Amino acid sequence: MKNSIEEAKKDVIKAGKILVENGLIARTWGNVSARISDEQFVITPSGLAYETLIPEQIVIVNIADCSYNGNIKPSSEKGIHADTYKLRPEVNFIIHTHQLMASVISIEGKSINIENNEYREILGEVIPCTDYGMSSTKKLRKKVSEAVSNYPDSKAFIMKNHGTICMGYNLKNTFDVATILEKIAEEKYKSTIKENESHPIADYGNSFRQGNKFTITISGKTAEYSIDGVFEDMPKEVQLHAEIYKKNNISNILHATDDVIVEFSRTGRILKPLLDDLVQIAGINIQTTKSSNISGIAKMLKKKNAIFLEKEGALCTGVTKADAEAVVMVLRKGCLADFYSSARKLTDQLGLIDSYIQRIVYKNKYSKIKDNGAGAAYVEKIDRR
Numbered sequence: 364m365k366n367s368i369e370e371a372k373k374d375v376i377k378a379g380k381i382l383v384e385n386g387l388i389a390r391t392w393g394n395v396s397a398r399i400s401d402e403q404f405v406i407t408p409s410g411l412a413y414e415t416l417i418p419e420q421i422v423i424v425n426i427a428d429c430s431y432n433g434n435i436k437p438s439s440e441k442g443i444h445a446d447t448y449k450l451r452p453e454v455n456f457i458i459h460t461h462q463l464m465a466s467v468i469s470i471e472g473k474s475i476n477i478e479n480n481e482y483r484e485i486l487g488e489v490i491p492c493t494d495y496g497m498s499s500t501k502k503l504r505k506k507v508s509e510a511v512s513n514y515p516d517s518k519a520f521i522m523k524n525h526g527t528i529c530m531g532y533n534l535k536n537t538f539d540v541a542t543i544l545e546k547i548a549e550e551k552y553k554s555t556i557k558e559n560e561s562h563p564i565a566d567y568g569n570s571f572r573q574g575n576k577f578t579i580t581i582s583g584k585t586a587e588y589s590i591d592g593v594f595e596d597m598p599k600e601v602q603l604h605a606e607i608y609k610k611n612n613i614s615n616i617l618h619a620t621d622d623v624i625v626e627f628s629r630t631g632r633i634l635k636p637l638l639d640d641l642v643q644i645a646g647i648n649i650q651t652t653k654s655s656n657i658s659g660i661a662k663m664l665k666k667k668n669a670i671f672l673e674k675e676g677a678l679c680t681g682v683t684k685a686d687a688e689a690v691v692m693v694l695r696k697g698c699l700a701d702f703y704s705s706a707r708k709l710t711d712q713l714g715l716i717d718s719y720i721q722r723i724v725y726k727n728k729y730s731k732i733k734d735n736g737a738g739a740a741y742v743e744k745i746d747r748r
């Protein structure tokens with residue numbers, strides 16, 4: 364059954380929130396659409412925060428030529444959605460996710476045959492994997508459309524080094540598809556790699572900057588310092604945060620202590636560009652260095668938003684706390700991708716040029732959204748139109 368425009372917009376907003384809340388995407392790097400007729404669908408806008416979307420920001424797009432009504436730009440992946448609605452009359456809802464395990468195993472670039480009968484009924488017999496294409500490009504649209512056309516029974520598609528496209532009859536059915544896909548991907552990962560051990564590590568603290576001061580919490584204790592008033596006789600963690608603020612235009616630093624990130628920091632490896640959102644949000648070729656290398660860490664964080672501390676997790680930076688948390692999230696996924704890549708002896712990674720383009724596009728686009736005043740401020744602007 365097709366949706367009324369109102370219902371469809373509500374469902375799209377609801378799905379966007381579910382994607383963010385369940386960690387299926389970081390920032391606004393996903394998209395959701397719902398069919399409203401044989402000719403049109405509604406889709407999330409380009410670059411607006413999902414948490415604060417309102418129905419007026421959901422864009423109506425014509426399936427035939429991707430033209431759209433109104434002033435707000437639809438998601439740049441509208442073409443993939445349009446092609447899918449064209450090819451699949453039974454599909455009424457589509458989500459594009461960067462969900463954890465499906466993205467991790469996507470680096471292998473292989474389709475998966477589904478063994479479980481119950482899963483087959485919902486997803487079809489095979490989960491096709493599409494060749495790599497950079498986000499928002501004609502190439503990616505072509506690759507996905509070919510796969511959707513070549514596998515007419517499949518409801519879940521993996522996009523190499525990127526994420527997924529899941530489709531269904533309605534919102535619920537589509538999230539069922541994404542959930543089962545994630546289970547299958549997780550089983551595949553776990554059959555390859557044993558669980559991480561946990562290693563206790565020192566706390567390097569979380570902090571935020573306000574003007575020329577910063578507030579740092581280390582092992583439950585919070586204290587405020589002036590960035591220029593930190594000296595060599597003070598705790599090394601405090602010196603580290605002060606030095607990072609001095610050299611970088613960020614306002615939040617998080618010490619990521621997740622088992623997966625700690626495990627990677629013990630390998631001493633460089634985290635290669637394996638996934639699109641990793642290179643966009645955290646950076647390309649993320650190094651590991653000793654925590655005592657204070658000035659080196661501050662310098663390396665100029666080009667990246669994360670650095671591994673040898674055997675002690677990672678430091679992640681952002682303009683806001685949510686930015687830094689998004690870095691932790693994509694870094695963790697990147698580490699899992701690295702483990703999978705090593706275990707399967709895969710040599711593929713993203714091209715450096717593709718990676719740099721994506722990193723620059725993300726930084727520019729995201730800083731522009733910020734200048735407009737994302738979230739509440741943006742909603743106000745729309746309301747006044």
Ligand SMILES: [Zn+2]
Nearest residue numbers: 392393459526
């Ligand atoms: Zn994406």
